[in-house]
Amino acid sequence: MRKIIHIDMDAFYVSVEMRDNPELAGKPVAVGGPGSSRGVLSTCNYIAREFGVRSAMASSMALRKCPNLLIVPSRMDVYRSVSEHLHGIFRRYTDIIEPLSLDEAYLDVSNCTACSGSATLIARDIRKAIQKELNLTASAGIAPLKFLAKIASDLDKPNGQYVILPENVIPFIEQMPLNKIPGVGKVTYQKLQQCGLHIGRDIRASSQSALVKTFGKLGASLWQKCQGIDNRAVEVTRVRKSVGVEHTFARDITEVEELKAYMVSQLLPKLIKRSSRYIEERGISKIGVKIKFSDFQQTTKEMQLEGIEPRAFNLLLEEAIQRGHGKSVRLLGVHVGLNSKKSDEVHQQFEFELS
Numbered sequence: 001m002r003k004i005i006h007i008d009m010d011a012f013y014v015s016v017e018m019r020d021n022p023e024l025a026g027k028p029v030a031v032g033g034p035g036s037s038r039g040v041l042s043t044c045n046y047i048a049r050e051f052g053v054r055s056a057m058a059s060s061m062a063l064r065k066c067p068n069l070l071i072v073p074s075r076m077d078v079y080r081s082v083s084e085h086l087h088g089i090f091r092r093y094t095d096i097i098e099p100l101s102l103d104e105a106y107l108d109v110s111n112c113t114a115c116s117g118s119a120t121l122i123a124r125d126i127r128k129a130i131q132k133e134l135n136l137t138a139s140a141g142i143a144p145l146k147f148l149a150k151i152a153s154d155l156d157k158p159n160g161q162y163v164i165l166p167e168n169v170i171p172f173i174e175q176m177p178l179n180k181i182p183g184v185g186k187v188t189y190q191k192l193q194q195c196g197l198h199i200g201r202d203i204r205a206s207s208q209s210a211l212v213k214t215f216g217k218l219g220a221s222l223w224q225k226c227q228g229i230d231n232r233a234v235e236v237t238r239v240r241k242s243v244g245v246e247h248t249f250a251r252d253i254t255e256v257e258e259l260k261a262y263m264v265s266q267l268l269p270k271l272i273k274r275s276s277r278y279i280e281e282r283g284i285s286k287i288g289v290k291i292k293f294s295d296f297q298q299t300t301k302e303m304q305l306e307g308i309e310p311r312a313f314n315l316l317l318e319e320a321i322q323r324g325h326g327k328s329v330r331l332l333g334v335h336v337g338l339n340s341k342k343s344d345e346v347h348q349q350f351e352f353e354l355s
Helices: 012-020 059-065 076-090 119-134 146-152 166-175 186-194 200-204 208-215 217-226 256-282 310-322
Strands: 004-009 029-032 041-044 070-072 097-101 104-108 138-143 161-163 242-253 284-293 298-304 329-338
Touching: 004 119, 004 146, 012 029, 012 041, 012 076, 029 059, 041 059, 059 070, 076 097, 076 104, 076 119, 104 146, 119 138, 119 161, 138 146, 146 161, 146 166, 166 200, 186 208, 200 217, 208 217, 242 256, 242 284, 256 310, 256 329, 284 310, 298 310, 310 329
Parallel strands: 029 070, 138 161
Antiparallel strands: 004 104, 004 138, 029 041, 097 104, 242 329, 284 298, 284 329
16 A cells, blocks of 8 residues: 655745745735736735635736735746755655656655654655745645545645545545546536536446446546546656647737747747657657637647648647637647657657748
């Protein structure tokens, strides 16, 4: 039985800003682009969240919800430096660390002898070290399964931790709302509810074949998780699955040709630069276009392809725009999916032709 800890820093970017600028204490604060532009928030503190402000919200909308909101620009170099210190703390307890982002990671402490081998006490020790050395707070989830550890870390935020003991795994899952499971988004959860599936007990009472028929691979994954099965180990080296770039326009764009021109001249060259070393190592499995419309609804269109072809991206863009039924476009993004392993017998094409 594994002992897995999921550590998640509390409002990381904005907490660093508040730590470094005491004048922000007690005020609603967010990190992101200014409200006078087309900025979007990266994160916000818990005071701002009480007003309905959320991550990924347009700065202008956030200011309407919270007129006193203070928006500060991001300092990625500082956040990366703090993250390096954070991972140094993790390594005092285990080398089996799976980073999910700068401020979030899984730790397998199954063989750790610190704190008499207690994962609960190790998580508490780590959080104390974070507070003492970085003057920041973190929340933790402790469980024998990865997905439960991640769910648990969100149950006692901020600056808390939640433990799911092995004997409590099934009782916890029985009462677990399905939208708490990583990978179950708003649309999927609505579909699950329409099928009469609301909590883990409902999935446990369903047949695996019926779930697969309705939800595909997700149905199989949900059935396994709700049976208490998650055999995924904490991966020391995470394999990047995709690379992408995106841009939020200063004004909404309606003309397809204008979007195509920007994508070909600006986004695709950036995508090539950012993804070249990954493509060289593993090759491309698919390409995709992401659009966020003026009403903040978004859609993604993908196709299987082994190279970066502007004509293919243009086709995906046209198909994605049709889903908006005439709505203008606020954000445009492009991405490539990477092969999990490049075959020696297959040479992936990597070309960029403007003609």
